[in-house]
Amino acid sequence: MEKPVCLIENTSAGELRVNQEALEILNSIKQPVVVVSIVGMYRTGKSYLMNRLAGKQTGFPLGSTVQSETKGIWMWCVPHPHRDNQTLVLLDSEGLGDVAKGDQAHDTWIFSLAVLLSCTFVYNSMGTINNEAVMSLHYVTELTEHIKVKSGKEEEGDTAAKYIHFFPTFVWAVRDFTLELRIDGQTVTADEYLDNSLKLVKGKSRQAAYSNGPRECIRNYFPTRKCFVFDQPASKEKLRIIDKLTDADLDPAFVQQTLDFCSYIFKQSREKTITGGYTVTGQMLGNLAVTYVDAIRSGSVPCLENAVAALSQIENSAAVEESFALYRRLLGERVKLHTETQEELSTVQDVCLKEALQLFMKRSFKDEDQSYQKGLMERIRDEYDGKCSENAVLSQTHCIALLQQLWNNLDHDSFMKPGGYADYRVQLDSIIQTYRATPGKGVQAEQALEIFMKEKNDVGSSILNADRNLSEQERKLQEEEARAEMERFKAEVARREQEDTEKRLEDAQRAHRENEKQLMERMEKERHAILEENQRVLDRRLQEQRALISEGFEQKSRMMEAQIDSLQKEVAASKNRGGGGGCILL
Incomplete structure (x- = not known):
């Protein structure tokens, strides 16, 4: 992305909407x-920090007046500077407390969405x-009213401890x-300064309880905390054009603090x-944003369990489609029908x-x-069965054509x-020998030969009956030999079919073992992870x-x-079966 785009916009009707x-x-x-999001009071320099994270001087609008620039939540996706296989998603949110807007409920939703979508949440x-300053974070005390962990009655009795898993x-x-x-x-240190500022106020008065509300919420909801302090970057006159200034124009301490951040x-x-x-x-992430915003638009509270x-x-539906498409493509690319043996097809099937x-x-x-996994395996099995059938048909067609040519x-x-x-028998035996010696016949070689011999049986009988040099006894012996030969063909076909059936059964068993192994x-x-x-x-x-x-x-x-x-019981149980995730939604 060359520049940011609006992710969640505020419509003229005052509703939130995800931008297509x-x-x-x-x-x-x-x-x-x-995902890194930033929130804070309007006109406090949030966008400048986000531009620096993007490695740019400009991008998110800065502005130089008391009027708020950012509306809704804006997004900038850039390559992660330290990890080749990850994308850094920066979310710059509308400033809180904008007097021109005067909508506290809207501010709370913006705050909540920034929490829900991010892995690192920056408060500026x-x-x-x-x-x-602590009391201005009253939004955090309302998070449990605007975000639910579980749906239905299970939410009753929920405590802040549940939110620690995903904040x-x-x-x-x-x-x-x-x-x-x-x-x-x-x-x-700055971190110690933050921890000291979040110490609870002693006493049982209403004022003490009021003051401790945001402090307890921050400590409970955000167990991993970090603090950075920044000097003023430049003189007031220069701040108006800060997006045009280089690091050399800024206070050196501020530059270093920004680099550390x-x-x-x-x-x-x-x-x-x-x-x-x-x-x-x-x-x-896009699907999560749509789910949360749709819940807000419908007048309900976003539920993490329902969203997940x-x-x-x-x-999972997409995973099935993509995985099956990959299987079909690989099987089509790596199997050149018809194959000489069933083993050849089975080997490729295992890899695909x-x-x-x-x-x-x-x-x-x-x-x-x-x-979903069972559904995928069923589709793969059906596809493989179809490929085996296609392989057999192509082989049989090829073999019949070869025999007919001979x-x-x-x-x-x-x-x-x-x-x-x-x-006739000499020539027929020669055809059979030539046929069997010809490579590339495939898995239906014997079946095709049996079909061919059945079709030519009447021809052989006619020639036999027309041969006046043969006595009746010799004729009967030849008929018996012809029947015996057909029985040998049938036996060979039955043996091959049994081998193929056993091979297909082995294929299914290997597929089942591979499925279980990966599961x-x-x-x-x-x-x-749990x-x-x-x-x-x-x-x-x-x-x-x-x-x-x-304290x-x-x-x-x-x-x-x-x-x-x-939690100790959960840890013990996790060692044997399972539990929760990291920077996660329950």
Whole structure:
């Protein structure tokens, strides 16, 4: 993309809508995406940081007045600067608190969508992280009202702990920071400054509870947190044309801080995944955006469980179609019908099946009862059966034509004389020898020969009956020999057909084993992803519990015991079967 496009726009009717052009761009991105979104009060320099992440001076509109420039959520997809197989998706959101708009509900939806779609969520603010700055993040306290983890009654009794599984990394970018990073006379890092600002206010008053609301939500919803402080980039006059300035025109400290910010985002932002560690591609991200926005437009609350279920249906159906198309193409390219043996076709089938299943395992997710996988295997089986039948028909057609060509070379009239049957048998045996010695007949060679011999049986009988040199006894012996020969042909055909049947059965058994093998490999991968995520969540909850104890909130710490105990059980269970994912949706 040379420049950003609007992903989610605000219509003249005040409704949110996904832009079709942006969807088409996302649909073309088949590789994993790293999604970074930024929100904050309007006119705080969000777009400048996003342009720097894109490696550009301009792109997202900056503006130089008090009027908000960005409307809705804008998207810029660029190659990831550090990972060749990933795309960096930057989402610049409409500024919050725009007095010209004055719609808090709209702001909350923008905030919620930025959280839902991203893996790294940047909150941009000005000045310092004081109580006013924290309280301005009241949107975070409303997230559970605007986002549901599960559908129906299962949502009842839900706590912030459930959201920890899928909320993104939280980065607080503090712009025009002029203070020293010192607390109680000690120099601190920006991260320590953030943690100190999020300490809970002691007391049981209404004011204390009000002040602690956003703090507790940030600590609960965003266990992975990072903070960057930025000096003012340049003088007020230069800020009006900042998109035209080079790094040499900016404050050196600001330039370094921006480089550090970009470096962290590039190196630490993980690719977006959903339940079970499934990687999200650009196409999947577009479908998620449509699902969430449609839910908002319908007046309901976006439900992560429903969104993932809807996405799995779309992706699994597409996975079946793409995998089957790959199987058909590979089988068509690698098998030149007709094949000499069934083994040749079986060998190619094994390779094509393996590659098709690998694509399906990579593309599909949450195929919990393996219904889509079973459907794929059935279509592959039918396609293979059809290919085997086509192979047999081509072979038989070729063999019959070959036999007929050899037969046409005979002078049939010359056999209708005394002693002609002996000549006929010599010539017929010669045809059979020549036929069997000819390569490239394929899997129906013996079947075609049996058909041919049946068709010529009457001819042989006529010649035999016309041969006056033969006695009646000799004639009967020749008839018996002809019948015995036909029985030998039949026996050979039956043997070949039995071999082919056994080979086809072996093919089906190998296909079943390959299917099970790849399924078990994916389940093991999912188990590791689940274990890793549950362990990460547990570590964060233990860290939060220790922080509460150090801050003197022993009662709140004890209230976390049930959550921690549940997580510990999930970790234990994950080692044997499964659980959640990372930067995920449940």
